[in-house]
Amino acid sequence: MSTTTDSIAIDRDIGNFFYNVAATRDAGVGLTEQTIDYIVDVKKEPEWLREFRKNAYHVFNSKPLPTHWAGDELKEIDFNVIRYYLASGEAPKRTWEEVPEDIKRTFERLGIPESERKFLAGVEAQFDSEAVYSNVKKAVSDQGVIFMGSTDALKERPDLFRKWFGRVIPTGDNKFSALNSAVFSGGSFIYVPPGVKVKHPLQAYFRINAENFGQFERTLIIADEGSEVMYMEGCTAPKFTTATLHSAVVELVALPGAKIQYITVQNWAPNVFNLVTKRGLAMEEAEIKWIDCNIGSRLTMKYPGVVLKGRKARGEVISIALAGDGQHQDTGAKMIHAADETSSNIVSKSISIGKGRATYRGLVHVPKHLKGCKNNTECDALLINANSRTDTYPAITVRGTGNSTQHEASVSQINAEQIFYMQQRGLSEGQAMSLAVNGFVNDLVSQFPMEYSVELKRLIDLEMEGSVG
Amino acid sequence: MSSIVIDDLHVSVADKEIIQGLSLEFSTGEIHAVMGPNGSGKSTLAKVMAGHPDYQVTRGEILMDGVSILEMEPDERSRRGLFMAFQYPMEIPGVSNANFLRAALQARLPEGEELDAIEFYQRLYQKMDLLDIRREFTGRAVNEGFSGGEKKRNEILQLAMLEPTFAVLDETDSGLDIDALKVVAKGVNTICGPGIGILLITHYQRLLNYIVPDFVHVMSEGRIVRSGGKELALELESKGYDWLKARKPETVGAN
Structure with a gap:
């Protein structure tokens, strides 16, 4: 690897640049038991975790690729050429001044320190495998809120961490949750004490900087009784010629009466395989809301879910997927009703451009013995070109007499007369498309925090303007 | 000229x-009025x-x-000052009238220049008053769920805001009752002047009682x-x- 620091190649997308940063901790290429030993040793992890990881490694090997779902694209991933752990070996810094120059510059270009000053309660910035910066505002930590990298949490709060780790998403949930369990590193850990309402959002930013690399962060958020927290994550990677893998596991635990809102705006380069498992556990009268925006990547497979475990728990998934030419967004939601009077709401909007493909996969499960459960599912697809593709696979099983579900789906295409109308008012074809797409997702975007809705609009503009000559 | x-x-x-x-x-x-039977x-x-x-x-x-x-391209013609009021204006779901007009005006500015939001709204409200359009209209999606009369008034509002050199009004009178027709005509009459050339396309003479x-x-x-x-x-x-x-x-x- 060369050591020049100014080899920047900027494309139209914001994340597509990189500074060469040499990692001193490198698990090498490919995945074997030795890779896991290396990670455990370098991170100085306890023995139970070594066992946990090795077990997960075997589960990963035993499960076939889910090609029957997303298709043969998954076969393009060569697990033997991927690097599973890359880090500097340094602990995350509390101030940006302490962060190494090139890494700091990377996050400055992505606007992270600026957002932190303006509106965030805390920030964690992950660079490849580990957090390089982690800070939470004093007013928030004084309330007893814990916000740190999961690597640190394992050491500093093993009691809290181990109690919930792997409880919402077991290792064997799917092939990629097993992979994550085997090699996870980084991710956020949040604990909000009973009754504490965190006013401003906590944010994590996941940056892949290296080629042939796999990022496997593990996030665990526990909101204790009656507390409230909003967490946002952003992700980017430069555009490399070879495939990059991002495979996270995110577990949320909302104890009775707690509220968790989890917002993702991802803007992956078009060669990233993004295979993520996200699920929350909502106890009595708790509420979990996933807001998920999937832009970019070669293939995304992600179905945020909520297990509605306590009476009157509420779950919500709001998702926007934009499948550009040659991309496949296979996204959706899972709602597992496991208590009376639980309710869930799914609103999914997808946009397919060119040969882009958007798939909605939904699972709603209400068993027979429950009473007073409600689900509402709405999925709308917008096709930009005649060769764009969308598929909807809703699997709704609602049994029992006192439960109800409502499902609506629509597919529309931007028509030439609409574009002509907007062009007649002076907008270029790209601007017209972009306006139509922004209009299509407008009712969902208006639920985002202001800063994120602006960011999302900008990403849609870039994507649409790039899609017409 | x-x-x-x-x-x-x-x-x-x-x-x-x-x-x-x-x-x-x-x-x-x-x-100028261009008249003629259907299919001409x-x-x-x-x-x-x-x-x-x-x-x-x-x-x-x-x-x-x-x-x-x-x-x-149609957008270049528009930015050069040619406006057409549609016989059947299109709906643009989720895009508010205000945002649509802002985007159209922004497209006319040189790169890097931003439309002044306060000035924009002042001018928009002034033109809306002229056309008897209520304030809440700005937040509604372009033509979505509009009555025939509202759609036509919206076309005239866009015309008033974009200030073209030439305006072609394609059967703007069709589907309007007499009151809506008068409002639309009043709008067009306030826009007319030495700076604009208007081509009215119409099937009926009726419109020409109000726009001479x-x-x-x-x-x-x-x-x-x-x-x-x-x-x-x-x-x-x-x-x-x-x-x-x-x-x-x-x-x-x-x-």
Whole structure:
């Protein structure tokens, strides 16, 4: 690897640049038991975790690729050429001044320190495998809120961490949750004490900087009784010629009466395989809301879910997927009703451009013995070109007499007369498309925090303007 | 003074020739009415001027201040000052009227320049008042769920905000009751002046009671068969279109 620091190649997308940063901790290429030993040793992890990881490694090997779902694209991933752990070996810094120059510059270009000053309660910035910066505002930590990298949490709060780790998403949930369990590193850990309402959002930013690399962060958020927290994550990677893998596991635990809102705006380069498992556990009268925006990547497979475990728990998934030419967004939601009077709401909007493909996969499960459960599912697809593709696979099983579900789906295409109308008012074809797409997702975007809705609009503009000559 | 010159225009849609040698000139400061029975090619004229991709010009020219616009994209024609009020305005779900107008005005500014939001709203409210449009209208999605009258008023509002050099109003009177017609006409009358040339395309004479044209042209079978002053419209009203159909085309210059 060369050591020049100014080899920047900027494309139209914001994340597509990189500074060469040499990692001193490198698990090498490919995945074997030795890779896991290396990670455990370098991170100085306890023995139970070594066992946990090795077990997960075997589960990963035993499960076939889910090609029957997303298709043969998954076969393009060569697990033997991927690097599973890359880090500097340094602990995350509390101030940006302490962060190494090139890494700091990377996050400055992505606007992270600026957002932190303006509106965030805390920030964690992950660079490849580990957090390089982690800070939470004093007013928030004084309330007893814990916000740190999961690597640190394992050491500093093993009691809290181990109690919930792997409880919402077991290792064997799917092939990629097993992979994550085997090699996870980084991710956020949040604990909000009973009754504490965190006013401003906590944010994590996941940056892949290296080629042939796999990022496997593990996030665990526990909101204790009656507390409230909003967490946002952003992700980017430069555009490399070879495939990059991002495979996270995110577990949320909302104890009775707690509220968790989890917002993702991802803007992956078009060669990233993004295979993520996200699920929350909502106890009595708790509420979990996933807001998920999937832009970019070669293939995304992600179905945020909520297990509605306590009476009157509420779950919500709001998702926007934009499948550009040659991309496949296979996204959706899972709602597992496991208590009376639980309710869930799914609103999914997808946009397919060119040969882009958007798939909605939904699972709603209400068993027979429950009473007073409600689900509402709405999925709308917008096709930009005649060769764009969308598929909807809703699997709704609602049994029992006192439960109800409502499902609506629509597919529309931007028509030439609409574009002509907007062009007649002076907008270029790209601007017209972009306006139509922004209009299509407008009712969902208006639920985002202001800063994120602006960011999302900008990403849609870039994507649409790039899609017409 | 600016002018549009249409010279020996032939236009086909899906290989069928709709306009067959039409010539017409108009300038800023003038109001021209183009009248004609259904199927005479009136709406085709509006669409081909605006650059609709389905309409092929097989012969002839359209010049704006001496420059051919035929190779220009619809948006470039618009930014050069050509506006068309649609007979059937399109709905744009999720995009508010205010945002749409802002985007259209922003598209006219040089790169890097931002539209002044306060000035924009002041001007927007002033034009809305003129057209009896309520404030809440700005937040509604463009034409979505609008009545026929609201859609047409919205077209005139856009016209007022974009301040084009030339405006082609394609059957703006169709589907309007008399009150809505009066409001639309009032809007157009406040916009008229030395800085704008207006081409009113209409089937009925009724609109011309409220917007008085300087010139009237009658279209039949894809060409202009008769041109004259505003009294021509009244003559058509009493005699119908049939008496003109058989006649050979006559050219009466607009200037």
